[in-house]
Each structure stands twice: as C-alpha cells, then as structure tokens.
Amino acid sequence: MIEESYLPLITWMVALLAVPAILVLRKNPNAREGATFVAALAKFALVLAMLPAVMAGRVLRFSFGEILPGIPLEFRVDGLGMLFALVATSLWILTTLYAVGYMRGLKEHDQTRFFTCFAVSISATIGVAFAGNLFTLYLFYEMLSLSTYPLVTHHGDKAARSGGRTYLSHLLGTSVAFVLPAMIYCWVKSGGDMSFTDGGFLAGKIGAGDGLIVLLAFTLGFAKSGLMPFHSWLPNAMVAPTPVSALLHAVAVVKVGVFCILRVFTGVFGTDTLESLDITTAVTYLAGFTVIASSLIALTQDNLKRRLAFSTIGQLAYIILGVSFLSANGITGSVMHIAMHAFGKITLFFCAGAIFIATGKKYISQMVGIGRQMPVTMTAFLLGSLSIIGLPPFGGAWSKWYLFLGALDAEQMLMAVILVISSLLNIAYLLPVAVNALFRKPPADSGDDATAGIREAPVACVIPLSITAVAGFVIFLFPGLVYDLAQLLISNG
DSSP states (O other): OEEEOSHHHHHHHHHHHHHHHHHHTTTOHHHHHHHHHHHHHHHHHHHHHHHHHHHTTOEEEEEEEEEETTEEEEEEEOHHHHHHHHHHHHHHHHHHHHHHHHHHHTTOSOHHHHHHHHHHHHHHHHHHHTBOBHHHHHHHHHHHHHHHHHHHTTTOSHHHHHHHHHHHHHHHHHIIIIIHHHHHHHHHHTTSOOBOOTTOTTTTSOOHHHHHHHHHHHHHHOGGGOOTTSOTHHHHGGGSOHHHHHIIIIISHHHHHHHHHHHIIIIIIOHHHHHHHTOOHHHHHHHHHHHHHHHHHHHTOOBHHHHHHHHHHHHHHHHHHHHHTOSHHHHHHHHHHHHHHHHHHHHHHHHHHHHHHHHOOOBGGGOTTGGGTOHHHHHHHHHHHHHHHTOTTSTHHHHHHHHHHHHHHTTOHHHHHHHHHHHHHHHHHHHHHHHHHHHSOOOTTSOOOTTSOOOOOOHHHHHHHHHHHHHHHHHHHOOHHHHHHHHHHHHHO
16 A cells, blocks of 8 residues: 655655765764764664554655656655665664764765765665666666765775776666666656556566666666676775675675665566566576685785775675575575675674774784683674674575575576575685684784783774674574565565
C-alpha cells in the first residue's frame, strides 16, 4: 500500500539545512561540528520514524514537480531504501565523530569545506535511497559524485588531484556514456513512466536482445559499484583523508553503486522478467571475476588503505553476484551484505586512520607488533576482519551464507566455489594484519619500543571504531531487522 508522506522530503533536506549553519559557524569549530551532529541525529531519528510504516508493508511516497512530462522528482521509501537509509544515517553519526578526532588530530586544513561537502554527500545518498523513479535516482547519483570530489581532493597535492581526476572522470564518464542513454531508452520503452514498481516498469515491454544491452549499460554505468573493469577510481581515491575513505567504502559512495544496480534488477526489470529473458549470466560472470581478481590484487598491496580498497571491490561484487542469481536466497544475501559489509569495512578504515594518526604508519609491513601500543584499535581491526571474512559470530556470516545458498538455488556451482575461494583469500589478506600486530613483537630494527606504553589515537577516533566493531557481533545475534527488510523487497518483487 502506498502512503503519501512529507517525511521522505524532510529527511532528505535535514543535511542540506545544516550546510548554512556549518558555514556561518566556521570560526567556532565546536559549534560547527555541533551543527553537524544535530543534523546527523535528526536525520537518523526521521528514518527511524518511518521504519514502523515500512515494516508494516507500506510504501511512503512524496512527489513534487515534473522535470519532463510524466517524470517528477519522486521519493519512495520501501524495504530496500529503508535498509540503506538506516545504514547510511547511523554510520554518518559515527563517521562525524571520527572525522572530528581525525581532522583535529592531524590539524587538517579547510575543515569547514570538509564538513560542508560531507553534509551534501549524505543528503545525496539519502536522495538515492529514497528515489522513486529512475530519473530521481540518476539525479542524486550525479549529485553524490560532484559533492564527494572536493573530499577526495582535500589535500590538494599532486596525488590528490590525480586521484580526483580519475574519480570524477570514471564516475561521470560511465554514467553519461552508459546510464544516460539506457535511461532515455527506458523512458521511451515504458511510455514515459520510469517510476519503480513491484515487478519492474519494463516488465512485458522489452526483449532479450535490447534487455541485455540495457542491463549491461546500467551495471557498468553505475561504476560506483567498483565492478571491473571500471574499478580503478576506487583505490586511486585512497589519497583522501580516512573519514572520506570510510564515507566512500561503507556509508555512501560504493553502496550507492550497488544499490542502484539492485534497483535496476528489481524496480526497472523485475526478477521475473529477467528470469524469463535469461540475460543475467554476463553479469554473474563479470561479478564472479571481480570477486576473485580483486582478492588476488589485495594480497599484493602493502599500503593498508589500498588493500582495503581492493577488498571493497570484491565485497561489492558479492552483492551484484547475489542479485544476479535471481533467487530469493541470493537477493536476501545481497541486501543483507549491504549492512554487514558496511559495519565491518568502516571498522577497518577507522582503524587504518587511527594507526596513521597515532604512529604515522600506513604500510602493513610497518605494523608488526603495533598492537602492543594500540590494543583497542588492533582488536577492533581483528573483529572487523572476522566480519568481512564471514566467520561466526559476526554479521558477515549471515550474508555470505545466503549468498552461498543463492548460488546453489541457481545451480551456479562455479559461483559457489568462487564464494568459498574468495572467503579463503579474505583470510589471507586480512587476518595477518591483525595477527602480526597483536601477537608478534616489532622487529629489532623498526625503532618501535614494545615497552613504550599505549598510544591510541584520539578518543573521538577510538570510540567509533569500537562501536562499529562490536556492532558486527550484535548484528550476528540480532539479524532480524536486516533480514525482514530484505524479505520485503523479495515479496514485492
């Protein structure tokens, strides 16, 4: 049942309304960050206010204006959008706290610009989560690319400018080259109505040949998903400050990419249409290749943030792989992995930033024995790693379990094997970082004094990474909300 409501609009606007306050209070850092926290808490509270209606099976809708005949700016809050919004808004609170500790700890410049762009980017993320039609989705997708560019290039040096050029050219280039023409084709094919519907608005209106082309155009064009071959922007964007990396990899950007692809599968085509057309095999094998290739590359990276970046590429491919199976278990695994991966991966990036603040180290080979000085941070890194690997009792175990079942349901034995091999590779490139830091002594020639005492990062950095690390365990014990929201998507699709 569709219910008209102003709440989606107000929720989207909250972060934008914080921008003037952040700018006005730029000379008072405490008040400036206070405005950011108020907006973050208000946004999360508004999302929670909509949760009971969504859990009851209602879809909240708000529509205003018409950009083209029959194409309004439209918000639509359903199970999938609610899950993404819960993840993004809850983690924005923690990322804001972490950013305060990180930016002040390193005495970073242009902090007002940083928090301003941060607010705009989370608003764009919620715009994507609540998009009610393909045009609205595309609009906020591009808004996110533009608002995060200043964050990626924050340091302003040669590496930042180069990473920023790759970031923007890849994301804008693919969306204009692939998504825009595919969207225009959908507009014509659907008779001018691109509103997401249960079962897909293209159901019964497209054939296998043009359907495959459109599906691949969307899958490759939403390159924020990090799917190969349009993935290189992601490791290059690691030149950004760590709070930005956390935003890119867990809260917003990459999740927007896979979220858009999920919307295409379920709201544009519909899983029944895709199954009847039998056109998802190419996406399945592309995602499977990305899972393995990115994991192998991650093994070769000594820079911790780059290793985590390639890990993210593979974990995102899990989500695309699961929905491409077109089975209830596969889609459940994909949707659950949005949340499970978010809490695990943001923990790892928080830890990487905390290590850099406290010690200046960014290479894994320099981190042997560092757990003696940073026990809280490296314990959190261990817990986050276990969640990403998918070992019980951590949240990633649930999503990977359903992904594996989805592969079996779809009779994709090769993909089931790839999921197992990938998890073993996850162990190989994540666990040694934590184990060597916690259980080995620093090399004699490292200059580190094992008796020097604890030197953790500022408490504003340590608190968020501790919370997200514990959250990975809590989600395993209480996965009901995430699972139920996934089932809403399946029952309506």
